[in-house]
Amino acid sequence: MKAHRIDGKAISDQIKAEAAWEAQKLQRQGIVPCLAVILVGEDPASKVYVNNKKKACEAVGILSRSYVLPADTEEKELLDLVAQLNADEGVHGILVQLPLPPHMDENQVILAIDPKKDVDCFHPWNVGLAQMGQQGFVPCTPAGVMELITRSGYAVEGKRCVVIGRSHNVGKPIAMLLLQANGTVTICHSKTRDLAEICCQADILVSAAGRVHMVTADMVKPGAVVIDVGINRDENGKLCGDVDFDAVCEVAGAVSPVPGGVGLMTVAMLMKNCITAAKLQNGQ
Numbered sequence: 151m152k153a154h155r156i157d158g159k160a161i162s163d164q165i166k167a168e169a170a171w172e173a174q175k176l177q178r179q180g181i182v183p184c185l186a187v188i189l190v191g192e193d194p195a196s197k198v199y200v201n202n203k204k205k206a207c208e209a210v211g212i213l214s215r216s217y218v219l220p221a222d223t224e225e226k227e228l229l230d231l232v233a234q235l236n237a238d239e240g241v242h243g244i245l246v247q248l249p250l251p252p253h254m255d256e257n258q259v260i261l262a263i264d265p266k267k268d269v270d271c272f273h274p275w276n277v278g279l280a281q282m283g284q285q286g287f288v289p290c291t292p293a294g295v296m297e298l299i300t301r302s303g304y305a306v307e308g309k310r311c312v313v314i315g316r317s318h319n320v321g322k323p324i325a326m327l328l329l330q331a332n333g334t335v336t337i338c339h340s341k342t343r344d345l346a347e348i349c350c351q352a353d354i355l356v357s358a359a360g361r362v363h364m365v366t367a368d369m370v371k372p373g374a375v376v377i378d379v380g381i382n383r384d385e386n387g388k389l390c391g392d393v394d395f396d397a398v399c400e401v402a403g404a405v406s407p408v409p410g411g412v413g414l415m416t417v418a419m420l421m422k423n424c425i426t427a428a429k430l431q432n433g434q
């Protein structure tokens with residue numbers, strides 16, 4: 151069997167086109183949606199991600215403001231900048247690119263962001279609301295995973311879903327969204343016993359482990375939908391996910407590639423959250 155290759159480019163383009171339409175509507179009312187992006191330090195991957203976010207803003211019609219701070223910036227200086235952006239009515243979304251340098255406390259920085267402008271959906275207030283299924287913002291990567299599944303025509307309700315990885319910002323919220331969509335969800339992690347056996351039961355398998363070729367063909371149920379959230383480098387330095395793509399395609403029903411899958415969706419969902427932020431702050 152040759153799996154359907156889930157097209158993250160087409161789906162993310164569709165979501166960005168929807169966001170662009172909403173951005174135009176806001177602009178006709180004199181509201182220019184604006185995202186402030188803060189990058190601290192020189193992490194090469196972070197620079198690429200921030201650049202992709204800026205380009206997406208341009209394509210969608212969202213104003214982007216960039217703040218690049220040196221790696222040795224005092225945490226207080228970053229907190230002051232966040233406070234200034236919180237108070238700025240022209241800024242609707244604030245994104246602090248992670249990871250921050252080790253001398254900074256990421257939790258304190260995220261707590262400082264006004265929850266109304268927290269377009270990453272990282273603030274505990276928004277995490278709590280998301281868990282209750284009651285809010286405007288969606289966590290970008292997890293929501294992107296859901297869109298990849300549902301816009302490709304696969305239903306979650308009643309399905310056995312297995313998520314590999316339990317990080318606060320990715321694995322856990324993915325599991326929560328699958329549960330909200332009435333999936334039956336198992337979360338696996340580094341201490342899980344019999345990982346392959348559990349994965350083999352999944353109708354929907356989502357890997358957010360961050361390990362090259364961790365998901366092999368023998369871990370996949372025939373016909374399963376496999377979503378690869380990993381962003382890794384292989385032994386040749388080439389970008390790859392967690393899934394042994396070619397081999398898994400022989401067993402699965404559908405697989406999302408890396409690149410060309412979830413990564414594009416994260417940015418598209420961020421655009422959607424920026425529009426939501428601009429609307430919320432204008433009473434819409």
Ligand code: GUN
Pocket residue numbers: 199245246247248249270290291416
């Ligand atoms: N670092 C890696 N992914 C993300 C993300 O989605 N948002 C932020 N703020 N930092 C990240």
